Amino acid sequence: MKTYDAIVVLGSQPDFRTWKFPSHTYKSLDRALELVSQGVAPYICLSGDHALKYDYTGITQPFRECDQQEEYLLSKGCPPEAILKEGESRDTVANFYYLKNLVFKPKQIKNVLLITTDFRVERIKFLWQKVVGLDYPVDFETVSYSEDEVYKSEAITLQKQQEWLKDVNDGDDAWFKDKFYDDPYYLYWKKRDQDRLRTETDPRKRYLI
Numbered sequence: 353m354k355t356y357d358a359i360v361v362l363g364s365q366p367d368f369r370t371w372k373f374p375s376h377t378y379k380s381l382d383r384a385l386e387l388v389s390q391g392v393a394p395y396i397c398l399s400g401d402h403a404l405k406y407d408y409t410g411i412t413q414p415f416r417e418c419d420q421q422e423e424y425l426l427s428k429g430c431p432p433e434a435i436l437k438e439g440e441s442r443d444t445v446a447n448f449y450y451l452k453n454l455v456f457k458p459k460q461i462k463n464v465l466l467i468t469t470d471f472r473v474e475r476i477k478f479l480w481q482k483v484v485g486l487d488y489p490v491d492f493e494t495v496s497y498s499e500d501e502v503y504k505s506e507a508i509t510l511q512k513q514q515e516w517l518k519d520v521n522d523g524d525d526a527w528f529k530d531k532f533y534d535d536p537y538y539l540y541w542k543k544r545d546q547d548r549l550r551t552e553t554d555p556r557k558r559y560l561i
Contacts, residue, residue, distance in 0.1 A: 356393040356491070357461040358436065359384045362447050362468065362476075363400020363417035371414065373421075376497035380467040381421060383495060385430050393465060397436045398422055399451050404442040404533060408545040442533060444476065445513070448483035449528045456488065463489050470494045471502050475510040485523020512540065 361384050364377040384396045400417030418437040425435060436459060438450040455461065468476060473492050480490050503509075516537040520527050531537075 353390070353392060354491075355391070356465045357463045358395040358397045358456075358459070358465075359387055359393045360397045360399070360451065360464055360466045361421065362444065362466075363398070363403075363421070363441070365403035365405065366413070366417070366420075368406070368411050368413070373417075374497065374501040376469045376495050376501060377421070378424065379495040379497075381424055382428070383467050383493065385425055385428055387465070388430070388434055395434055395436050395459070395461070396425065396430065397438075397451060397455050397461070397464075398425075399438050399447040400441055401439050402442060404538070404541070405545055407442070407533075408542045409549055444479055445483060445528065446532050448479055449525055449532075452484050452488070452525050456484075462487070465491050465493060467493050467495060469497045469501075471497075471506055475506060475513065478510065478514065481522050482517045482520055483523070483525055483528060485525070487523060512537065 361377070361380045364373050366373050381396075387393060388396055398418040398421045400421075402413035402417060406413050416439040418439045422435050422437060426432065436455050438447075438454040440450045440454070441447045456464075466476065466480075473494065476492075477490075480488075484490070516535075
């Protein structure tokens with residue numbers, strides 16, 4: 353059985369109507385805990401404060417994603433010392449920046465298994481290469497999900513990120529240091545979400561934007 357320095361489970365936007373994560377988040381956490389118990393890795397790395405979209409749509413999330421995921425793992429019997437986390441990030445780009453600088457480097461983590469859904473893998477691979485870099489080998493394992501959990505903006509998000517980062521050298525995490533969250537790239541998403549909100553007056557549907 354292949355072993356790793358750590359297993360990563362990224363944050364995922366919860367539904368503000370219930371404050372529950374998508375089902376695939378819990379499946380990813382369950383699988384990570386199973387693998388840690390089998391000795392595949394000593395750590396589960398959690399990442400995320402809250403979804404940047406909530407800043408743009410006026411919704412206040414009552415917890416950090418990484419803290420809520422940690423609470424779930426502890427309730428399932430995960431040893432506290434097996435959990436590492438960063439709670440600064442609000443999007444996937446920042447997930448990797450802060451994981452690399454606040455978790456991987458201090459703990460000398462290099463070889464990583466990342467558990468996610470198959471519809472996220474292409475974009476995550478791209479961002480991992482750009483932010484974390486090829487000096488940090490990563491494998492992927494995917495979990496199942498409901499069709500209504502597929503991120504509607506996944507393709508356009510990847511396209512915009514490829515355009516934004518086309519001239520960035522792989523693994524140049526220092527480039528990102530002053531880019532969160534007022535770079536023109538982010539202004540595009542802020543305008544898009546706020547424009548869509550103007551035509552959606554039902555606050556219960558803001559999550560769907």
